[in-house]
Amino acid sequence: MPFKRYVEIGRIALVNYGKDYGKLVVIVDVIDQNRALVDAPDMVRGQINFKRLTLTDIKIDIKRVPNKKTLIAALEAADVKNKWESSSWGRKLIVQKKRASLNDFDRFKIMLAKIKKAGVVRQELAKLKKETTA
Amino acid sequence: MAPQQRKPHVCRNPDLIRGVGKYSRSKMYHKRGLWAIKAKNGGAFPKHEKKAAAAAPAEKPPKFYPADDVKKPLVNKRKARPTKLRASITPGTVLIILAGRFKGKRVVFLKQLTSGLLLVTGPFKINGVPLRRVNQSYVIATSTKVDISGVNVEKFDDKYFGKKVEKKKKKGEGEFFEAEKEEKNVLPQDKKDDQKSVDAALIKSIEAVPDLKSYLGARFSLKAGMKPHELVF
Numbered sequence: 001m002p003f004k005r006y007v008e009i010g011r012i013a014l015v016n017y018g019k020d021y022g023k024l025v026v027i028v029d030v031i032d033q034n035r036a037l038v039d040a041p042d043m044v045r046g047q048i049n050f051k052r053l054t055l056t057d058i059k060i061d062i063k064r065v066p067n068k069k070t071l072i073a074a075l076e077a078a079d080v081k082n083k084w085e086s087s088s089w090g091r092k093l094i095v096q097k098k099r100a101s102l103n104d105f106d107r108f109k110i111m112l113a114k115i116k117k118a119g120v121v122r123q124e125l126a127k128l129k130k131e132t133t134a
Numbered sequence: 135m136a137p138q139q140r141k142p143h144v145c146r147n148p149d150l151i152r153g154v155g156k157y158s159r160s161k162m163y164h165k166r167g168l169w170a171i172k173a174k175n176g177g178a179f180p181k182h183e184k185k186a187a188a189a190a191p192a193e194k195p196p197k198f199y200p201a202d203d204v205k206k207p208l209v210n211k212r213k214a215r216p217t218k219l220r221a222s223i224t225p226g227t228v229l230i231i232l233a234g235r236f237k238g239k240r241v242v243f244l245k246q247l248t249s250g251l252l253l254v255t256g257p258f259k260i261n262g263v264p265l266r267r268v269n270q271s272y273v274i275a276t277s278t279k280v281d282i283s284g285v286n287v288e289k290f291d292d293k294y295f296g297k298k299v300e301k302k303k304k305k306g307e308g309e310f311f312e313a314e315k316e317e318k319n320v321l322p323q324d325k326k327d328d329q330k331s332v333d334a335a336l337i338k339s340i341e342a343v344p345d346l347k348s349y350l351g352a353r354f355s356l357k358a359g360m361k362p363h364e365l366v367f
Contacts, residue, residue, distance in 0.1 A: 100364070101366055102366060103276065103278060103366060103367070104228075104230070104240075104277075104365075104366075105228070105345075108348075108349045108352065109345050109349075112345060112348070
């Protein structure tokens with residue numbers, strides 16, 4: 001019931017609406033009740049409404065409104081990229097992106113692979129069933 | 135001498151603003167070197183003699199003058215060209231046919247004919263689609279490409295696919311019914327040979343890619359959850 005992810009300076013958030021949809025940004029300052037100042041290595045620092053952000057578990061150690069160089073250094077030090085990509089949320093997003101970019105030929109190859117895998121699983125299951133009944 | 139390659143000439147009188155040139159009329163006269171041409175020709179600009187106009191044959195006055203003015207049709211300078219080919223369709227692209235008896239078939243694109251239609255082949259051995267023409271609008275272009283370098287498609291054009299014109303036979307009553315029965319559409323042997331020769335090289339390059347042969351043999355269909363506007367082909 002208590003909150004675990006807080007809005008604080010250094011909190012990494014995912015943008016869920018707007019031009020920067022899908023980007024990971026760092027909250028570098030809070031403007032007022034509704035808005036935060038966010039920054040990311042590949043964007044110009046700007047304000048964004050909290051409603052457009054989803055907080056993540058990751059937090060980095062920065063002072064209020066660092067300059068770009070310090071920000072990038074802090075992100076590297078906390079190894080945000082790897083932490084994000086190894087988290088289950090990050091992995092899910094990567095899979096979604098991959099699925100969306102699949103070619104018609106790729107989808108066909110995946111279908112063949114799924115059928116093959118299912119066949120192997122069914123064979124093993126049949127073997128196990130035979131053992132238990134025997 | 136071979137025709138000289140002329141470099142496209144830069145403008146001699148650049149615009150200061152639209153409609154106002156940098157140089158005045160007298161300066162331009164000097165720049166164009168008209169003074170030098172005149173000097174070479176002894177003070178006057180060289181003139182060609184007018185060609186004697188060929189005497190037009192004497193026209194008879196027309197027999198009939200229409201009561202009201204007859205309107206002349208407007209001039210039309212448009213040229214017929216083949217339909218603009220989508221950038222995603224290049225020789226060797228795998229296309230998905232969307233209509234007709236081969237709907238859903240994945241097929242290899244060979245070239246665009248002068249009528250604008252696309253020349254396409256199954257290959258026939260893989261999915262039963264022969265050398266065929268297909269309209270660009272009834273086709274989805276996938277991003278899968280097949281190596282088409284070994285294939286010669288020079289000889290195929292729209293006339294190759296046109297209906298054969300038969301000579302009119304004299305209709306005798308008894309012969310008429312028998313003749314009707316015998317008119318079956320047998321594909322001439324040379325068309326079958328054309329198909330084989332085009333497909334031979336294609337099939338080799340298709341078998342070089344794993345799973346491509348079974349891909350071309352399978353039909354495309356929309357399954358649950360597939361949104362065509364979100365799919366990447």
